[in-house]
Amino acid sequence: MKNWEFIAKASGVEIPAPELQRISQTLDALEATFRRLVGDLEVSLEPATVFHAEEDAGDHSGSR
Amino acid sequence: MPVTIREAADALRARQFSSVELTTAALARIERLNAALRAFITVTAEAALKKAAQADAELAGGRDRGPLHGIPIAVKDLFFTRGVRTTAGSLLYRDFVPDHDAAVVERLERAGAVMMGKLNMHELAYGITSENPHFGAVRNPWNVEHSPGGSSGGSGAAVAAGMVYAAMGSDTGGSIRIPASFCGTVGLKPTYGRVSRYGAFPLAWSLDHMGPLARSVRGAATVFDAIAGYDRRDAASSRHPAVETVPEVGCSMRGVRVGFPQGFFFERLDADVESSVRGALARAESLGAAVVPVRLPDMEAVTAVGRVILLCEASAMMEPHLDNRGQFGADVLALLDQGRLLSATDYIQAQRLRRKMQQEFAAVWRQVDCLVAPATPTAAPRVGENTVRLAGREEDVRILTTRLVRGFNVLGLPSLAMPCGLTAAGLPVGLQIVGPPMEEALVLRVGAVMEDGGVGIPPCPTL
Numbered sequence: 001m002k003n004w005e006f007i008a009k010a011s012g013v014e015i016p017a018p019e020l021q022r023i024s025q026t027l028d029a030l031e032a033t034f035r036r037l038v039g040d041l042e043v044s045l046e047p048a049t050v051f052h053a054e055e056d057a058g059d060h061s062g063s064r
Numbered sequence: 065m066p067v068t069i070r071e072a073a074d075a076l077r078a079r080q081f082s083s084v085e086l087t088t089a090a091l092a093r094i095e096r097l098n099a100a101l102r103a104f105i106t107v108t109a110e111a112a113l114k115k116a117a118q119a120d121a122e123l124a125g126g127r128d129r130g131p132l133h134g135i136p137i138a139v140k141d142l143f144f145t146r147g148v149r150t151t152a153g154s155l156l157y158r159d160f161v162p163d164h165d166a167a168v169v170e171r172l173e174r175a176g177a178v179m180m181g182k183l184n185m186h187e188l189a190y191g192i193t194s195e196n197p198h199f200g201a202v203r204n205p206w207n208v209e210h211s212p213g214g215s216s217g218g219s220g221a222a223v224a225a226g227m228v229y230a231a232m233g234s235d236t237g238g239s240i241r242i243p244a245s246f247c248g249t250v251g252l253k254p255t256y257g258r259v260s261r262y263g264a265f266p267l268a269w270s271l272d273h274m275g276p277l278a279r280s281v282r283g284a285a286t287v288f289d290a291i292a293g294y295d296r297r298d299a300a301s302s303r304h305p306a307v308e309t310v311p312e313v314g315c316s317m318r319g320v321r322v323g324f325p326q327g328f329f330f331e332r333l334d335a336d337v338e339s340s341v342r343g344a345l346a347r348a349e350s351l352g353a354a355v356v357p358v359r360l361p362d363m364e365a366v367t368a369v370g371r372v373i374l375l376c377e378a379s380a381m382m383e384p385h386l387d388n389r390g391q392f393g394a395d396v397l398a399l400l401d402q403g404r405l406l407s408a409t410d411y412i413q414a415q416r417l418r419r420k421m422q423q424e425f426a427a428v429w430r431q432v433d434c435l436v437a438p439a440t441p442t443a444a445p446r447v448g449e450n451t452v453r454l455a456g457r458e459e460d461v462r463i464l465t466t467r468l469v470r471g472f473n474v475l476g477l478p479s480l481a482m483p484c485g486l487t488a489a490g491l492p493v494g495l496q497i498v499g500p501p502m503e504e505a506l507v508l509r510v511g512a513v514m515e516d517g518g519v520g521i522p523p524c525p526t527l
């Protein structure tokens with residue numbers, strides 16, 4: 001599990017200790033779900049940093 | 065007084081009412097109810113009456129701008145309105161007066177709609193309760209002890225309470241569909257890029273969607289038709305041709321394959337919510353739809369990806385202001401702090417996962433034409449409730465409430481929320497109809513057929 005206090009300190013992000021403790025629990029839960037997804041991404045998979053919802057949407061066409 | 069946009073438009077053309085009369089009645093209603101509901105931050109009464117008089121003159125002179133001409137509406141207070149304060153529900157912008165209109169405001173103005181003012185919202189659109197620490201907590205017209213949802217809570221409340229005929233909202237992780245569900249209105253989150261984001265305060269650039277709330281499916285479609293379409297000022301704006309989406313009277317969904325998602329969407333639901341949504345699916349089948357069980361990709365994973373993207377983009381946007389922590393409500397600050405601790409690598413991986421999930425989800429549309437699922441797992445919680453008890457476990461309200469909607473922001477798919485029942489306690493239950501990209505006409509048609517066929521609730525009781 002990540003050390004959020006260390007990450008905050010290393011990044012120069014100042015968060016009061018009680019608030020940091022509260023958000024650490026939420027981040028731990030998110031990290032647990034997210035990290036397992038990242039494992040086997042193919043290198044050819046590019047980030048959707050330019051996002052067009054109508055691309056790669058299958059062969060549906062028009063309204064019924 | 066007319067209830068829907070169509071009724072009001074017909075009444076105007078039949079000279080049963082004037083736009084000035086509709087606007088005056090709306091202003092009186094706002095005056096009477098806003099202290100209790102806190103739906104509006106700014107009411108533009110003088111400008112509204114002037115606009116209404118102009119609409120009456122134009123209609124009398126034969127210049128008809130279409131079904132929104134002379135109709136009282138309002139917009140969430142993150143849409144720029146020239147010369148009118150635009151706060152985004154935040155102390156940061158409490159005195160900000162834009163010098164230009166948002167694209168949706170321009171288009172609504174061109175359609176002749178009468179702008180009544182700016183609607184209250186969750187601070188910076190970054191939450192789902194609309195308990196705004198700076199401008200007051202918005203209340204649910206169905207029961208003022210309960211939340212209207214958010215972040216477009218003022219929009220949901222104003223439409224449900226009959227203050228306006230339609231309102232504009234924004235939806236980054238459910239913020240149109242949640243208030244629609246909690247307030248018993250219709251709310252449309254269109255396909256990503258379908259409605260211009262120009263002139264709207266962003267929350268997360270790649271997740272923000274702009275859309276209407278209204279009292280009927282056709283009302284939402286009418287507003288959508290006025291605002292949709294390419295805008296070169298929005299880098300994500302789609303060039304896909306705009307089509308008319310208002311469903312015809314007597315339209316059918318015979319043969320439409322309505323997907324009934326197994327698993328995720330029907331786990332951990334309030335019993336009244338599950339019963340109402342299943343009832344709506346049964347009604348859809350009796351109205352001619354082919355209801356087909358369908359397995360979706362891992363929506364828990366899609367939701368997690370959405371949270372990473374949102375956390376990173378929102379914190380990046382707010383970074384210049386984060387040295388002044390006192391400007392933010394505690395809940396928004398907690399989210400902004402979380403985003404600051406995620407890495408660039410996390411963000412990039414989330415966007416790669418997003419593309420993969422988009423590709424996987426495309427296979428669903430080979431099996432079905434649309435999906436019907438609950439919009440929210442529960443009805444509106446009480447104001448101030450941070451956790452709710454569901455299926456024997458204590459759940460965080462925010463994470464629970466966004467669970468069923470956030471994934472469609474990640475995928476950019478159109479999703480229409482509409483009421484489908486009331487709980488035993490008399491609170492609205494909402495479902496969502498989700499379609500392939502750019503298929504707003506289909507989801508609206510399915511919604512209209514269901515609404516015509518009796519899926520819905522009575523109007524909100526008069527306060």
